Amino acid sequence: EVQLVESGGGLVQPGGSLRLSCAVSGFTFSHFAMSWVRQAPGKGLEWVSSISGSGGGTSYADSMKGRFTISRDNSKNTLYLQMNSLRAGDTAVYYCAKGTGAITGFFDYWGQGTLVTVSS
Amino acid sequence: EIVLTQSPATLSLSPGERATLSCRASQSVSSYLAWYQQKPGQAPRLLIYDASNRATGIPARFSGSGSGTDFTLTISSLEPEDFAVYYCQQRFNWPPYTFGQGTKLEIK
Numbered sequence: 001e002v003q004l005v006e007s008g009g010g011l012v013q014p015g016g017s018l019r020l021s022c023a024v025s026g027f028t029f030s031h032f033a034m035s036w037v038r039q040a041p042g043k044g045l046e047w048v049s050s051i052s053g054s055g056g057g058t059s060y061a062d063s064m065k066g067r068f069t070i071s072r073d074n075s076k077n078t079l080y081l082q083m084n085s086l087r088a089g090d091t092a093v094y095y096c097a098k099g100t101g102a103i104t105g106f107f108d109y110w111g112q113g114t115l116v117t118v119s120s
Numbered sequence: 121e122i123v124l125t126q127s128p129a130t131l132s133l134s135p136g137e138r139a140t141l142s143c144r145a146s147q148s149v150s151s152y153l154a155w156y157q158q159k160p161g162q163a164p165r166l167l168i169y170d171a172s173n174r175a176t177g178i179p180a181r182f183s184g185s186g187s188g189t190d191f192t193l194t195i196s197s198l199e200p201e202d203f204a205v206y207y208c209q210q211r212f213n214w215p216p217y218t219f220g221q222g223t224k225l226e227i228k
Binding site for chain 1: 154156158162163164165166169175176207209211214215216217218219220221222
């Protein structure tokens with residue numbers, strides 16, 4: 001059974017940092033791209049970042065470039081998102097999602113999400 | 121960036137009725153379009169990928185069609201558990217992956 005479990009969310013002040021983790025099981029982690037997708041309260045889905053199965057390729061939404069860093073540890077079956085210089089507009093539930101391919105693909109499995117609240 | 125526009129924003133139907141949801145892309149995405157279902161408090165679930173392929177475990181009442189810029193998700197006969205928000209998403213031209221704004225399917 002495929003499982004994705006996010007952790008690391010919480011309340012942080014504007015300008016602060018947070019590191020999200022996503023522990024996965026039930027599939028060969030290194031064979032698939034992984035992504036972070038967020039959803040602000042009451043709003044739609046917004047793609048944040050993706051990383052290839054090997055970890056050699058990364059991509060970011062423009063509003064996150066330079067502030068967020070996606071990474072993965074294939075030996076630990078874990079995906080990460082380091083978020084710096086956080087703003088109120090980054091408040092959202094952050095989901096990790098498994099890609100259907102090694103480089104790209106749709107998102108066929110999702111975690112339950114972790115809430116990040118940026119507020120003073 | 122490819123913009124996906126979903127219509128209608130809200131669709132009010134009764135169980136047993138047929139639902140037709142639309143997603144229009146600002147430029148061609150070939151067949152690289154997916155549909156997701158999201159219920160309150162839950163993560164999205166992949167329903168359809170590559171425009172017309174059902175994901176694992178998705179009931180046959182869900183079907184997708186279209187290519188290029190116009191796509192449709194059809195639910196042939198609504199079950200009570202189908203009332204949710206539906207999103208389309210493209211992976212043809214990325215980054216960024218983009219989602220539509222969603223269609224809320226509500227009980228009439």
